[in-house]
Amino acid sequence: MLKNFKVKGFKNFSEQIELDFSDVRDYSFSKDCIKDGFLNKIIIYGKNGVGKSNIGLAIFDLITHLTDKNVTPGLYDYYLNADNDTGFAEFQYVFRIGDSEIEYRYHKNQEQVLQFEEVRMDSEIVFSYNFSNKQGNLEGLLKRVPSLNYEFLNEHFSILKYVVSNTAGDGIKPLKEMVRFVNNMLWCRSLDENRYIGFKNDSKDYFSFILDHDRLGGFQSLINRAGIDEQLEIIVDPDGQERLYFKRKKPLPFFKTASNGTKALYTLYYWLSASKDLSFLFIDEFDAYYHFELSEMIVTLLESMDGFQTVLTSHNTNLLTNRMMRPDCYFILTPNQLTSLANATKRELREGNNLEKLYVSGEFDG
Structure with a gap:
């Protein structure tokens, strides 16, 4: 599962934004939103222009260099933050894979070319490499796969992808499992345009799929x-x-x-039909065409499907209720941070609180 994600310098994120799936509170209700000690279903709110769509694109940036899965053209235009003076965007992921914790960090420039890549497993460096000056630490990698040819390091090509694709055996099994998780991630939109990132190489069966x-x-x-x-x-x-x-x-x-709205339901059904293989689902503006009762039904449906983590973005405050989810699973995105409702107030939020009323009244603006 994805435990933690951080990004800086990408699109409208000039400062670091963090999404922590491990920040789970001890609420006794809506336990379906939690799995294996991590947030499993969350909804992100925020004003127009703060980056709700971009946080999804940031999480899914690793699809572009670790997999051969689809990335709809145009989604990653204007890649770096306009005020960025470092010349690169920074991405950091922490995955929990079995008993291992894998930290994956990298930098990319405006052309979306890798400048730096690092993998740590259970705090130990597997490799760290700067593509600009062609220097790094490969000792952990050489120890695990000593026979691999590393001449490719002259290119700005993902070391992680190369190693996983060209190594057999169990020496790097957690890394293989991590890349398998990434291969099964999906970003899509609820709008009637079938734009998506990851999971499949193409969606040529989009219209014919239903003929079964x-x-x-x-x-x-x-x-x-x-x-x-x-x-x-x-x-x-x-x-x-x-x-x-x-x-x-x-x-x-x-x-x-x-x-x-009906076509948006078809798109959702198309993707959820493959839910047995999904690892992580991000639906941007998931309820753009839905009546509020239908939006609630979709959230309830997704909560019943615990085989993958789900992140939704929405403007629909009717969904802000402890009857459906819980304060640590609702997030507010501002230009500077991404904060759960549980962390956005000093008030002790309880099951009887009206989250929507508190949200509208500005309780979580501080």
């Missing part, structure tokens, strides 16, 4: 549960292709006539 009748039944149940009183069917068009339709006297093509 078992999946159709699952999606039918989801939209009906969401209060959408429609029936779906698969029809073979004159060109011989199967397509999804709303079942009417005169059938209506789903992707041409569905509302934005």
Whole structure:
């Protein structure tokens, strides 16, 4: 699981922003939001322009150099913070993999090229390397995989990716498990554009995925549960292709006539259908097209799926309730910090507190 994340100098984050999944309080309610001692489901709030989308892009930056999975073009334009004077952005991840704790740090420049990379396992340096001056400490790596060819170090290519891809055996098993976790991370948007990062190499099956009748039944149940009183069917068009339709006297093509909210539900269903393999899910503006009752239903659905960590961004204050989550799982992002409600006030928050009322009244602005 991802235990901690820090970023500095990336997009609008001029100073360090931290998201600590290990900062778990001893609340006796909404325990489904916690797994193995870490925050497992969280929602991030914040005013427009503070970087709610960018915190997701920052977390998923490592997809771009550790995996071969999809990164929708354009998402990483204007990479460095405009006031950055170091010439690079800094990223730091701490993963809990089995009994091991892995710290992964790196720097990238405006061209998104690695300048520095370091891995520590249980506080011991595995390797640390500065690509600019071609100097570093590889002793821990040489001890674990002494026969590997390291001539590639002349290139700005991830050492971690190279080692994991070219090493067999159990010498670096925790690192392999960490990269497997990263390979199964997914960033997506709830909007009707299928923009995403990670998890898959492509989504060519996005429209045809639903043509499996078992999946159709699952999606039918989801939209009906969401209060959408429609029936779906698969029809073979004159060109011989199967397509999804709303079942009417005169059938209506789903992707041409569905509302934005219904298409957003389809996108969510498409990605959650693969939830057995997901490790980490970030949905940006997850409820952009949803009625507040539907938003609550989606949060409840995600809470029931404990196989992966989930981060959502939202403006919907109706979700700020201890009935659904808990104060240590709701976060507020400002230009300078990312803080849970539990840490944003000196008040002792209890199950009976009205979090939405406190939020609107400015209780957490300090």
